[in-house]
Amino acid sequence: MENRKANIIAILVVIFLITVLLVARFSLKLSNHFYLICGADIAAILAVVTVVIVRQRFHTRRKLLESRILSEGRELRIEYSFLRKVAGVPTKFQFKELDKATDGFKSLLGKGASGSVFKGVLNDGTAVAVKRIEGGGEQGEKEFKSEVSAIASIQHVNLVRLVGYCKGPSKGPRYLVYEFFPKGSLDNWIFCKKVGSSSGPHQPHGCLSWNLRYRIALDVAKALSYLHHDCRSCILHLDIKPENILLDADFRALVSDFGLSRLKGKEESRIVTNIRGTRGYLAPEWLLENGVSEKCDVYSFGMVLLEIIGGRRNIVAIEQGHDKKSKKRFSYFPKIVNEKFRDMKLMEVVDQRLVDNGDIDERQLTRMVCVALWCIQEIPRLRPSMNIVVEMLEGRVAVHDPPDTQMLVVDLLSINDDESGIVEDGTPRFGPKAKRKNDVEFSVSAYSITLSGYSGR
């Protein structure tokens, strides 16, 4: 545009100079004055033409250079985004991209303490799960940063990959984009689905076979072993529970949700943290605020193993009829399993649905129970490390009988009254003779922890 304007001015100047020349020719005839004006005029015309030609050439070269830089930039951008993909680096999304992918956040997959998860499809057809972290405050920001920094740079077949993230407007919700897993989370496949649970309306569910349960346990153990032992720093997940174990189309397990994760230097024995994981899976030393270490993940893993075996939550309230005044009773599954293990009646703690199908490998069952009881030892140093747990589950090392733990520290606050262990027909969901004989009774006023005799080391 600017160039065109300059050309028009140059043409007007040349026309003006030619007009001056003609006027001089007629008014001054062929006098000396005319030749003087003629010389100056022709020189001016030549100067204008030269300037125009030089400008034109300069302009053409600049355009050429610009287009070359532009195409090189585009190539670089393509190469950069390819490298990001290859390296598994998460993409930064615009809010409008996620809004479009989730069709305005319509299809709810599930809800957690920190936000909701929605199903979506990206422009390139990739199915994703978009987690909207509601808390715009410090906690939300912390969770967002933990998650992005913990899993952005690590890759393992049993860890969920973070596809991308979006910060949205300041103080508003933040978004994390994961691969979508069609089978949802493990809780839907081991516990009977409750009406009004936090799972989304379209969550698939069912009852997993023994073989799949065992393989899932091993997958999770491998993921934790990788986090604890094979990364540059030890990564503590700190929120291992069935809701954070996702299942792919072939029922391979992937550990997700790194919102509470922390890094621990290899030389540190434990770290102090003010965050809290999910009740029911917290190691005693964490409940007693003695700091956290990888042994907290080992404990939570042990609790999950027991839930996988029993197909029930570890702590459930037992229905007491209609008498509101009567003392509440609770069934503490780890204690039941411990007793049944000593009495060699392990089949009685297995999910009744599996017993009915009769597809349980009893050697695997004994091994899994032993591993679980080792993992939930109250003294952290007695718990095995996750790489040993993998070897135990794979049957590569012998599993000795676990010590008889007293289970002094019990987090009764984890009980959700809606989740009684009793299903529609009134029978508990675990083995036939377990029933109430083994239920542990706690006074609710002393609700949470029996401390005497626990040193926490």
Ligand SMILES: Nc1ncnc2c1ncn2[C@@H]1O[C@H](COP(=O)(O)OP(=O)(O)OP(=O)(O)O)[C@@H](O)[C@H]1O
């Ligand atoms: N990538 C995914 N693919 C399929 N379903 C998912 C995916 N991520 C989460 N979900 C579903 O959404 C539910 C809620 O996930 P979220 O991580 O928010 O919950 P949570 O782990 O129960 O809560 P919290 O954040 O309190 O630990 C999960 O239990 C799971 O059923």
